[in-house]
Amino acid sequence: MIEDTMTLLSLLGRIMRYFLLRPETLFLLCISLALWSYFFHTDEVKTIVKSSRDAVKMVKGKVAEIMQNDRLGGLDVLEAEFSKTWEFKSHNVAVYSIQGRRDHMEDRFEVLTDLANKTHPSIFGIFDGHGGEQNTLWQTILEAKTAAEYVKSRLPEALKQHLQDYEKDKENSVLSYQTILEQQILSIDREMLEKLTVSYDEAGTTCLIALLSDKDLTVANVGDSRGVLCDKDGNAIPLSHDHKPYQLKERKRIKRAGGFISFNGSWRVQGILAMSRSLGDYPLKNLNVVIPDPDILTFDLDKLQPEFMILASDGLWDAFSNEEAVRFIKERLDEPHFGAKSIVLQSFYRGCPDNITVMVVKFRNSSKTEEQ
Template identity: 30%
Template structure:
């Protein structure tokens, strides 16, 4: 393929409707997997030191990428002559995302937004799926980059994705951690990343998390607590760490072995097993009364409490006539004004149209104070949290 073709194709994919782009990528990847990938094999890597007997192939990324673009070009040409019928998404999801480096030297956050999860992975069982994630790297960006690239793929390819999606989500974290640790040993990488992900499957919300990135739900103007972050000062986390021979000490905050302020993460090779790669997970039934789901890193939640989110979002919607597109940006600004100096990433998934959320609060202001006590029964009934 000529360079100008690659440039044009990249421009087309970036500007194509998301549903079309996801379907094109799936078709091109499927064609790529029909080829003999041994042609791109760079070397075999021994895995025994990681406890995984055998070898894994390393593929040469440059030629493989060029082959993918060629496959993508072929699919585009074929579909231009005979376009497929693409089924539109059934559920309403308006998404608002904003991220900032803030006062830090580097931006180590990453996020993933895949409302076209089914189309990207060729799932045709007529059950809507959408995937969202936020990763907060530390000690470098490698772990966050790796998690943002591989976690959703591990979810989609998990054997239980259709029958038990929350198990697929939770175990995908562990698999991604194991995969990255192999890379970290090979390339002498020392970075780590917290992470939180949400998978909406039909009328169920499944979440999984490692560390202190968090996800929250707002239902009828009430903040619903879905999870408890993994911090060393948690009694169960402290007991786990000390049972392994580690310690939890206080300097400016509670830290594992005097270093990390989180107790679970992807990566952190030198701090394993004290920094666990085993995620917690939970499932919740969506009744139609939910307003939105919010995922964010600790740079946001250290400055803004969950109950404050409701007021900030409502104020933003009222100032913008119910337009929710820049909701995340307004929340990031609020976190900065509240003193956050960390990287900040906020991802808001509206489950109802923002103008209706605003209208409901205007009709019944008493229903809108940010008090999550009345909504906690939702978590108690449907939670399937798993501790490791």
């Protein structure tokens, strides 16, 4: 009897090992237990199911929020993550500026207008600094965080004063908007270098300045900030040309000065600076491989009958061509910032790693603009 019992137990053990302990059997057992738990709604399963449903609702809500945002495809969601933003709106000009993916904000802009008395042309400026945000020398010597801040705080006001003097005796003056622009830009560069030579400071900035009078638009550029205008036919008219080391004219000048350009992510003067002209940037100025000389162009407004112009730091132009930017803004002139905010956010969305600052100026002959 005992022997029969042992035989039976041995047989059951073999059956259990053969069937119940096989991986397939254990997997099916787990599935069965899970289904049983789900259909009988144990407290644990209820909690899991509720959490899953909440998560699905949250994701659906975010997707709906993104899809409901207008042309930008949900970029308003990203805007909350920007570390710094600036905006400006007055009459016919709007500016939107973001720090973006950079650790520091070195873009600056300025708008000086006199719509009432017309004592001087309207002054619009974009300044894109580099290498100065963390340099305490800018704060102690120049009382500014960056080279761009220094130029922004001094150059437009100096221009305003000289332009007012010029307008008082315009008929007898030997000066012009072009000569005033050139003199003041070179003067501010000398001022910066004199103060920073002793410190061997390498910070600098671009400089894009536009003077808007009743009949003419005069634009001075140093560096790779850029301006573009939309004429009466919707064409993109360049207001400036970037100063890049790889350009034939700039490359020859750098070589004549004894310098060189090399590729380090982009073509750079002495392997350092990604532009061939700037304000500041000692010691490259001392080597004469980087210069502050502006290119200055004048445009006849009666001939062009422009609708608007765009002035922007190179963060925009890393993501948009002149033609793309003009088309983009033209479709959005009715927006509160004349499309400036939209194109900045779109540039960010396209992956621009730089600070981005865009200024849009609408002209009086535009059917959509307010009286300048």
